[in-house]
Amino acid sequence: MEMARLYRAARTGEVEVGNATKLAYILTQIATLMRIDDLEQRTAALERVLRAQV
Numbered sequence: 001m002e003m004a005r006l007y008r009a010a011r012t013g014e015v016e017v018g019n020a021t022k023l024a025y026i027l028t029q030i031a032t033l034m035r036i037d038d039l040e041q042r043t044a045a046l047e048r049v050l051r052a053q054v
Contacts, residue, residue, distance in 0.1 A: 003027050 003024060010020035 006015065006020055006023055006027070009015040010017050015023070
């Protein structure tokens, strides 16, 4: 959603395209980190379940 808002702001001239590019990169990095964190949490939960079954 934030990326879409940023895109619209760049299209309307509210945000300079160069700044929008930098902000979009940061948003992409945040999304990647969130996915990694989610995967780590899910992996840890699966490992706990497997250990409990042994």
